[in-house]
Amino acid sequence: MTEHRSINLSDKLSLFRDLWSPRVIAELNDYQVKLAKLQGEFVWHQHEHTDELFICLKGVLRIELPDSAVELHAGELFVVPRGVEHRPVANEECHVMLIEPKGVINTGDTQSGLSAPNDQWI
Secondary structure, three states, X not given: OOOOOOOOHHHHHOOOOOEOXXXXXXXXXXXXXXXXXXXXXXXXXXXXXXOEEEEEEEOEEEEEEOOEEEEEEOXXXXXXOOOOOEEEEEEEEEEXXXXXXXXXXXXXXXXXXXXXXXXXXX
């Protein structure tokens, strides 16, 4: 028999310290729900074949776009449309939830030292 449990986001966030390294906490259909801790500037990148959903859980996240920026505070979300170049920036540590298809690399089409291993579960 499968055991059904809720997932406590705070508990999951307490299990890792790495920045810019999303951790999978759930799957639905072909999508993964991930948590990440962000601080500083990420690399400019895009995801050619998928949108990317950011939900700010704690702190402030600025998502820079080629011609503007969107600032997210706790409780707010933003969808970066597929193929749109973007760069997340967090002046102080920020916690986010991401929802994206399985197999999506955090740096998209850009090779970087910030590229995180994929499919890391907590």
